[in-house]
Amino acid sequence: ILGTFAFFIPLGFTINTLTMFGFVLAIGIVVDDAIIVVEAVQHYMDEKGMSAKEATQKAMQDISAPVIAIALILASVFVPVGFIPGIVGRLYQQFAITIAVSIIISAFIALSLTPALCTLLLKPYKIDEKAKGLNKFFFWFNTWFEKVTASYSAGVKKGIRGSKYVIVLLVCIGIAAYFLFKTKPVGFIPSEDDGLVYVTYELPEASATTQSVDVMTKLMNVVETTPGIEHYAALSGFNVITGSTKSNSGTIYCQLKPWSERTKSSDQLPDLINVIQKRIDSASINNANIVVIPPAPIPGIGQTAGFSFQLEQRNSNDNLQQFEAVVNNFVAEANKNPAISNVFTYFSAHTPSYNLNVNREECKKKGVLISDVFTAIQAYMGSIYVNDFTLYNRTFHVVVQADTAFRKMITNMNKYYVRNSVGTMLPLSSLISYSPTETAPLITHFDIFRSAEIDGNSKPGYSTGQAIEALQEVAAKVLPQGYGYEFSGLSYEELKAGSLTNLIFLFSLTFVFLFLAALYESWSVPLSVMLSVPIGAFGAILTLTFIPSLSDNVYAQIGLITLIGLAAKNAILIVEYAKVRVDRGEELIQSTLDAVSLRLRPIVMTSMAFILGVMPLVLATGAGAIARRTIGFTVLGGMIAASSIAIFIVPVLFVVIVKIAYGKKQLEYLAVHKDKLLGEDKEV
Secondary structure: OHHHHOOHHHHOOOOOHHHHHHHHHHHHHHHHHHHHHHHHHHHHHHHOOOOHHHHHHHHHHHHHHHHHHHHHHHHHHHHHHOOOOHHHHHHHHHHHHHHHHHHHHHHHHHHHHHHHHHHHHOOOOOOOOOOOOHHHHHHHHHHHHHHHHHHHHHHHHHHHHOHHHHHHHHHHHHHHHHHHHHHOOEOOOOOOOOOEEEEEEEOOOOOOHHHHHHHHHHHHHHHHOOOOEEEEEEEEEEOOOOOOEEEEEEEEEEEEOOHHHOOOHHHOOOHHHHHHHHHHHOOOOOOOEEEEEOEEEEEEOEEEOOEEEEEEEOOOOOOHHHHHHHHHHHHHHHHHOOOEEEEEOOOOOOEEEEEEEEOHHHHHHHOOOHHHHHHHHHHHHOOEEEEEEEEOOEEEEEEEOOOHHHOOOHHHHHHOEEEOOOOOEEEHHHOEEEEEEEEOOOOEEEOOEEEEEEEEEEOOOOOHHHHHHHHHHHHHHHOOOOEEEEEOHHHHHHHHHHHHHHHHHHHHHHHHHHHHHHHHOOOOHHHHHHOOHHHHHHHHHHHHHOOOOOOEOHHHHHHHHHHHHHHHHHHHHHHHHHHHHHHOOOOHHHHHHHHHHHHHHHHHHHHHHHHHHHHHHHOOOOOOHHHHHHHHHHHHHHHHHHHHOHHHHHHHHHHHHHHHHHHHHHHHHHHHOHHHHHHHHHHO
């Protein structure tokens, strides 16, 4: 663990949530290699009566290859995903590289330091039924575990006899996993309780600033008396969702109390949002569109949590009012969908304004420059900067602007004058005309098209992926000809990452398979190892299915990538031992049974070490709890399945695949030349 930190500086990593995920999982993984070495040494000391030095030498001859194979395979699972581009790649990289580096370092220590410590610290001793104290418990446990091992070996033997039923069972597990993945709601990055909530509002267009301040004061009173909120900062005139600055809007930034002080569910997100919303509803705040929403899970990708939908006017000549009608119709239909909640938009085309026209022909006749007309309007109705001057050692700006009483009404423009080319002052009213109209205070464009942003959330029990699908269905149903849509923020990243997820998983599987094929110089034997992966995936998705609050999001997918290496690790411990003995000419089934009985203890020990290591993730609370629980439950369920179901199926698959790959003649040849092959191994 400490050695991994040394690679953070050259890799440019920081100590963050993702690297901490990697370290928590690595704690349960890095001890595996040392456990395998120590268990093998202790086995030879107990069963063969060897000294610590002799047992270590013998054990290292047996387990050096599987230790190296396990370390390289676990690393090979994570290294490829570290080169994926985009936001998904950034999420995978720090997690993956952290685990890969720690695994390589742990393998080096297990092959160098651990054997040396075994020769120094391990002592041969024998425990029998006469033992007392703690040794008596150890004797009872060893006796019980021997019975479990015998039962396990007998179960594997029955499985080999009924191999066709085991293969059918594996197919059923694969089909079940496929349908569970299909039915499980898919998400991207879950919305977390980050300790921050936005309360933003918008009054009807052209509302006075005094009305906005009155609404802000009432909202501050609500926020101040709400349990769970520690501090808040109010900003009038700014809408945090649209980023617009208008007199009829405002935003309150609410900083929540520390997670340790918010033990009730009503003081935590998302329930706290409902509490605030109910208090606002009872505060008699009229004519205001108020939204309570958490910030985006990843700062810089969108403004808020939930989905971001951009409705675009592409090939249509509709005016702003017609465009607004299409937007409002879409929002109304989206709110009717059972997968979507709190759909809203701040787009409006009903801001009272004036349409001012400059009579260019009249300006030309009277010798007035168009630019002078606009400058006069800007200077009187707005302001115009002239220059600076210094007085009393201070610099002052000179700004021209009509006095407040002479720029309050549009009719004041009738009192303004502009100079023509001969120096005559002409009334501005003779050159311009104006008429009242309604327009949009803010017109945005997305992909060069006029657009309106529509935001919202998925309803409880539905994922963001299902919400996106529901929006696509609503768009296909209600959008008229000439209109289209795009997703932005996290929704865009989720859609872009959707096609990458399957490729990442397939890429890791392929990489591991090719690595095993090169290691064992065989295309068939690694197949028995890789077929343990669907079992781990089945356990993972089954666990997530029983926990509806967790979706199949990017953290679950990171856990599935981890399971490829973890499931293969248990299979390697069995397959590698059995393959070596088959290649020596020993009988196939007996070699497999010897392997399962000998490797059961290290499999259980390493699996339990990992399962206990991920319990802090499973039981996580506070900041980032959803992400930690998602990855924790994913690897927990997958590891339990790989350690309970796969250990029965993998040996059977190994026997079946070896019979097919080697053939009857080659197995007979190996059996006939058994003594010669054993002699060659001893010489080596």
